Amino acid sequence: MESLLILYLPSIISLAGLNLVALISPGPDFAVVVRNSLIYSRKTALLTALGIALGIFVHVSYSLLGLGFIIKENAWLFVGIKYLGAGYLLYIGISGLRSKKKVLAITNAQLTHDISAFAAIGSGFLTNALNPKCILFFISLFSVIISPSTPTTIMFIYGFLIFVETLAWFSFVAFCLSGKRTREKFNAVSHWIERVTGGVLIALGAKLFLTV
Numbered sequence: 001m002e003s004l005l006i007l008y009l010p011s012i013i014s015l016a017g018l019n020l021v022a023l024i025s026p027g028p029d030f031a032v033v034v035r036n037s038l039i040y041s042r043k044t045a046l047l048t049a050l051g052i053a054l055g056i057f058v059h060v061s062y063s064l065l066g067l068g069f070i071i072k073e074n075a076w077l078f079v080g081i082k083y084l085g086a087g088y089l090l091y092i093g094i095s096g097l098r099s100k101k102k103v104l105a106i107t108n109a110q111l112t113h114d115i116s117a118f119a120a121i122g123s124g125f126l127t128n129a130l131n132p133k134c135i136l137f138f139i140s141l142f143s144v145i146i147s148p149s150t151p152t153t154i155m156f157i158y159g160f161l162i163f164v165e166t167l168a169w170f171s172f173v174a175f176c177l178s179g180k181r182t183r184e185k186f187n188a189v190s191h192w193i194e195r196v197t198g199g200v201l202i203a204l205g206a207k208l209f210l211t212v
Helices: 002-024 028-039 042-064 067-073 075-097 117-129 132-145 152-177 180-187 190-210
Strands: none
Touching (some): 002 132, 002 152, 028 042, 042 117, 042 152, 075 117, 075 190
16 A cells, blocks of 8 residues: 555646646635624634535546546536536626625624535535536546556545645634634625625626637
8 A cells, every 4th residue: 555655646746736727717616615703703704615526526436437527428417517607607696796784793703694514515516516617627537647557545535635635724714814803804894795796706607608
């Protein structure tokens, strides 16, 4: 096992580096985490990060199992996923634009204006799982790194590494932006935050529709 890790260490490092660059680049995942971090509780923000990381498993699974080839070769399937992703981004974006001013009590307790754990995880999961850019990224990434001779153990390590890296990055973003002091500063303009991030998500969704 140790010799196997040493043999594939360059590939593991390359994978980690490329994935980190993709994570840092602003996109739908980042916008959703920022929104939930500033509007809801820290717990909700961290659960959103978990949802995004779980969504990564969807892309990793079909890529490692060879389903990426099927999606790549069947344009209609990719277009369908693209429309679903764009539709979901438009939905949550419009919801943000319709946000009204709220007065939130910033305490150590859970915010009264909050969403359920299921909704928090779901928002992160769906935003990532239905993101066509993630589909293209992972198909391209794994087509370069993985070969027919790649051991199953190494493929599992690839998948786990991407999951951990994604969870760590977005948890870091959520933790930094969901602190009491940060929320206090943004409390008065929370509805504008929702509207602005909603507009960003609508723009991303519209772009997906226009590039089909």
